[in-house]
Amino acid sequence: MDKVELKLCFPGLAGCRFEITSARTRFYNCIAWAAGETHRRWWPDKMNVDYWPEGVPREATLEAFIAAYATLGYEACDNGNYESGFEKIVIFTKPAGTPTHAARQLPGGNWTSKLGDEEDIEHELRGIECLRYGYARQFMKRPTNPGQ
Amino acid sequence: MSTQAIPLSKSRWRMEEDQEVIPTATTVSYEDLVLFSHPALNPAYTLVFGVIASSPPLEAKRPVKYVLGQRTSIPGAQYSVPWFDAGSEQFELPATIVSLSDWPEMREHPERLKAAFNLAGLIAHFDQGQMADWAAFVDSFCFFIGLHATPLERFRELAKAWKTDVRFLSDTNEICSHPAYQEIVGMGILALPFIFAELEREPDNWFWALKAITGRDPVPENQRGNLELMTKAWLGWAEGRRKQLGADWQRVFLRFAP
Numbered sequence: 001m002d003k004v005e006l007k008l009c010f011p012g013l014a015g016c017r018f019e020i021t022s023a024r025t026r027f028y029n030c031i032a033w034a035a036g037e038t039h040r041r042w043w044p045d046k047m048n049v050d051y052w053p054e055g056v057p058r059e060a061t062l063e064a065f066i067a068a069y070a071t072l073g074y075e076a077c078d079n080g081n082y083e084s085g086f087e088k089i090v091i092f093t094k095p096a097g098t099p100t101h102a103a104r105q106l107p108g109g110n111w112t113s114k115l116g117d118e119e120d121i122e123h124e125l126r127g128i129e130c131l132r133y134g135y136a137r138q139f140m141k142r143p144t145n146p147g148q
Numbered sequence: 149m150s151t152q153a154i155p156l157s158k159s160r161w162r163m164e165e166d167q168e169v170i171p172t173a174t175t176v177s178y179e180d181l182v183l184f185s186h187p188a189l190n191p192a193y194t195l196v197f198g199v200i201a202s203s204p205p206l207e208a209k210r211p212v213k214y215v216l217g218q219r220t221s222i223p224g225a226q227y228s229v230p231w232f233d234a235g236s237e238q239f240e241l242p243a244t245i246v247s248l249s250d251w252p253e254m255r256e257h258p259e260r261l262k263a264a265f266n267l268a269g270l271i272a273h274f275d276q277g278q279m280a281d282w283a284a285f286v287d288s289f290c291f292f293i294g295l296h297a298t299p300l301e302r303f304r305e306l307a308k309a310w311k312t313d314v315r316f317l318s319d320t321n322e323i324c325s326h327p328a329y330q331e332i333v334g335m336g337i338l339a340l341p342f343i344f345a346e347l348e349r350e351p352d353n354w355f356w357a358l359k360a361i362t363g364r365d366p367v368p369e370n371q372r373g374n375l376e377l378m379t380k381a382w383l384g385w386a387e388g389r390r391k392q393l394g395a396d397w398q399r400v401f402l403r404f405a406p
Binding site for chain 2: 009026027029030031032039040041042043045046047048049050051052060099100101114115116117118132
């Protein structure tokens with residue numbers, strides 16, 4: 001999929017800079033990508049097909065997603081402003097609160113997202129807010145080097 | 149051959165007293181008839197149970213379908229073969245049609261006769277319950293064909309619509325609740341060969357459907373979400389089932405071999 005098609009599917013990208021940064025693949029999804037994994041898909045699906053961290057409720061709620069990322073050391077925070085020494089992620093939800101997507105902040109403040117079965121892109125945060133993904137709802141962060 | 153008029157609506161017919169025969173196959177192809185009924189090839193079909201003939205005055209009396217019956221044969225014995233007079237409205241038999249000659253595109257397939265022969269051989273040994281299961285399966289298949297294109301064509305249509313609509317989604321619940329995906333699940337076992345072929349070609353989210361259709365899950369807990377390993381696990385499971393099925397068939401044939 002090229003940038004023109006992506007702009008058609010995500011109208012918010014038309015007004016901001018973004019780059020396609022990978023080939024398309026189904027081997028991981030956005031939740032896994034935000035968690036830093038590329039070998040499996042994360043989702044608390046009802047049929048127990050995808051990976052979901054042990055001990056976290058297997059339900060598609062914002063609370064469960066926050067708990068899932070907490071297993072990686074992330075804690076809820078207020079905003080997506082870039083903070084040196086921290087990695088941030090953001091969980092997107094639909095207005096009713098159902099999680100749809102997650103993105104990870106890159107050094108410098110831009111964000112990286114895996115778009116379903118399609119490519120990864122580097123983008124500005126609001127660029128992918130849309131009816132399909134809803135909006136950036138919950139930010140989380142963890143120290144870049146927790147040992148220091 | 150003697151000629152008799154026997155009601156065709158009965159699922160079990162009697163040729164003579166105490167000689168109940170279960171009609172398990174019909175064919176319109178004389179080639180099939182010879183193969184199925186040759187004692188050296190298939191002892192279960194040494195008996196041509198009957199010939200369905202068209203009725204005058206619509207057209208001259210001629211064989212329309214041959215009915216093959218499941219009955220133990222006596223080598224060398226001669227059996228009379230009744231002719232059933234039937235109008236065109238009566239050609240639908242209560243027997244399971246295993247002849248692939250009714251499936252024109254399969255006529256030239258190199259595996260056609262082998263497949264038909266194997267199928268006929270297996271069905272020949274079905275008991276009443278198995279026969280009812282088989283009849284239900286054939287009935288379902290015919291029902292499906294009546295509603296849609298062939299299962300393969302329908303699967304391709306649905307899979308294409310599904311992949312297009314969900315390509316930006318990560319939510320597996322939503323991906324697998326898509327109406328096209330649900331319709332594929334609804335195809336049941338008819339969809340399984342196509343799902344496995346699709347998995348071999350391009351791993352994708354077929355695992356919900358596979359679990360729903362088969363009631364099985366060969367994927368170990370530590371491989372959840374790993375498309376590559378899950379695909380491998382399911383294809384391995386399918387291969388195991390095929391081998392088991394092959395062994396089952398072989399066992400049946402060996403059991404009844406002359």
